[in-house]
Structures are given as C-alpha cells and as structure tokens.
Amino acid sequence: MHARLTDSPSPSIASRIDAIDWPALLSDLDARGNTIIQGLLDPASCRDIAAQYANESLYRSRVVMARHHFGLGEYKYFRYPLPAPVQALRSAFYPRLAPLANQWNVRMGIDVQYPATHEAFLARCHDAGQTRPTPLLLRYGAGDYNCLHQDLYGEHVFPLQVAILLSEPSVDFTGGEFVLTEQRPRMQSRVEVVPLRQGDAVIFAVNQRPVAGTRGSYRVTMRHGVSRLRSGQRHTLGVIFHDAH
Ligand SMILES: O=C(O)CCC(=O)C(=O)O
Numbered sequence: 415m416h417a418r419l420t421d422s423p424s425p426s427i428a429s430r431i432d433a434i435d436w437p438a439l440l441s442d443l444d445a446r447g448n449t450i451i452q453g454l455l456d457p458a459s460c461r462d463i464a465a466q467y468a469n470e471s472l473y474r475s476r477v478v479m480a481r482h483h484f485g486l487g488e489y490k491y492f493r494y495p496l497p498a499p500v501q502a503l504r505s506a507f508y509p510r511l512a513p514l515a516n517q518w519n520v521r522m523g524i525d526v527q528y529p530a531t532h533e534a535f536l537a538r539c540h541d542a543g544q545t546r547p548t549p550l551l552l553r554y555g556a557g558d559y560n561c562l563h564q565d566l567y568g569e570h571v572f573p574l575q576v577a578i579l580l581s582e583p584s585v586d587f588t589g590g591e592f593v594l595t596e597q598r599p600r601m602q603s604r605v606e607v608v609p610l611r612q613g614d615a616v617i618f619a620v621n622q623r624p625v626a627g628t629r630g631s632y633r634v635t636m637r638h639g640v641s642r643l644r645s646g647q648r649h650t651l652g653v654i655f656h657d658a659h
C-alpha cells in the first residue's frame with residue numbers, strides 16, 4: 415500500500431482493517447484495555463504521513479505542548495476534510511469498536527450507547543457543538559515527552575482511540591515509549607509500556623473501562639503518554655473518534 419495523503423479514497427486501509435481478526439483483538443482489548451495491531455501501515459505510508467507535518471494547509475491548529483505544561487514537543491489537529499487515509503482509519507475503525515464501547519457502558523452503568531456508524535456518532539457530537547476535528551499528528555525531538563493525559567473534548571466521548579507510530583524505534587529515535595497507566599479504585603496505579611514498531615497501531619481506552627471483580631465489575635481510569643525521547647525524531651498519528659468543542 416502506498417496511500418498518499420492526497421489520494422481519495424483509501425480502500426487499502428479499509429480492507430486491512432476488515433482483514434483483522436476482530437474477535438481475538440476485541441477480547442484482548444477488553445481484557446487489558448489496550449491492544450496492538452502490527453504493521454497496519456507500511457513504512458512508505460508512515461513516512462508520507464509524517465512528512466505532511468510541514469503541510470500547514472492540512473491543519474486547523476498547532477499546539478506547542480510546553481505552553482500548556484502538557485510535555486515537550488508539538489502536535490497539529492487536522493482540519494476538515496480530513497486527508498483520505500485519516501478519514502479511512504476513522505470510519506473503518508469506528509464500527510469495529512462501537513460494539514465493545516457499548517458493552518463497556520452497560521458494564522459500567524453508563525446510560526449511553528453508540529450508533530453503528532461513525533457518521534451518526536459525529537452528527538451527535540456536532541449537534542452538541544463538538545464540531546472541531548480531533549485527529550492529530552504529533553512530533554517529538556530529543557528530550558521531548560508527552561505527559562500522562564486523557565483526550566476528552568466535551569460531553570460526548572467515544573471510549574476507545576487509536577495511535578499509530580510513524581517512526582521506527584532504534585532507527586529514527588530512541589526512548590519515546592508509549593505508556594499507559596491504569597488507576598484502580600483504592601489501589602496503586604499500574605503502568606504498561608506498549609512496544610510499538612513503525613506502522614503499528616495501539617487501540618486503547620480513552621478514560622475509564624470496566625474490569626471484572628469478585629463482586630461485579632469496577633471501573634479503572636486509564637491515562638496515556640510518551641516517555642522522554644533520548645535521541646532522534648518521532649511522529650505519531652492519533653485517531654480520536656469524538657470531535658471537540
Ligand atoms: O505520541 C504518542 O504516541 C501519543 C499520542 C497521543 O497522545 C494521542 O494519539 O492521543
């Protein structure tokens with residue numbers, strides 16, 4: 415696949431996502447709050463997307479993390495219409511993840527269910543004033559990091575999101591591990607380092623997820639971030655399904 419940002423549409427992304435063993439992947443995601451898809455994007459596509467960081471016309475805003483004490487490094491939110499591969503990722507992932515999102519809400523006693531298509535969910539966001547697109551491209555240099563956070567942008571939150579590593583560890587950069595923490599009620603937090611290679615995607619819980627306990631399920635709170643880069647440059651593509659106020 416050599417999907418270029420200017421191509422439309424990107425059938426190869428949709429077909430790669432369709433080819434995934436979803437029952438196995440969803441059961442891993444349900445059990446651990448995150449799961450990896452290896453080699454979702456090939457290296458050429460990763461390089462092509464990362465190179466678009468400089469293409470200002472694609473973005474609605476740029477965030478310098480240090481200004482907000484979010485970390486060091488920067489990111490840019492895409493504007494609508496999204497580049498074809500980003501649009502393809504968002505609309506192909508969503509219907510695969512919505513059934514698990516719906517189960518999680520039932521198990522957590524949250525009275526919200528997600529529609530079957532991303533288009534319908536976006537209409538809900540947009541009606542509530544969450545109209546600004548949230549997919550983003552991140553760039554880190556040596557010494558940069560991303561503090562533990564949650565990507566919540568309003569009342570409407572889709573509980574799963576995807577991040578794709580566009581750079582190759584050990585070659586393009588060192589350090590810069592994607593990390594997840596899990597805060598359990600009345601217990602100390604757990605941390606997980608997600609071992610991503612270039613083109614790998616991690617799907618993870620945005621905010622809370624249910625964990626089966628001895629007396630029904632309880633909620634754990636998830637946060638994600640990136641450890642300090644020791645050297646080089648690292649790009650990531652973030653796919654968040656709710657839009658922002
Ligand atoms: O650069 C990363 O791996 C983290 C990206 C991130 O925070 C996100 O996609 O929401």
Ligand SMILES: [Fe+2]
Pocket residue numbers: 563564565638652
């Ligand atoms: Fe994030």
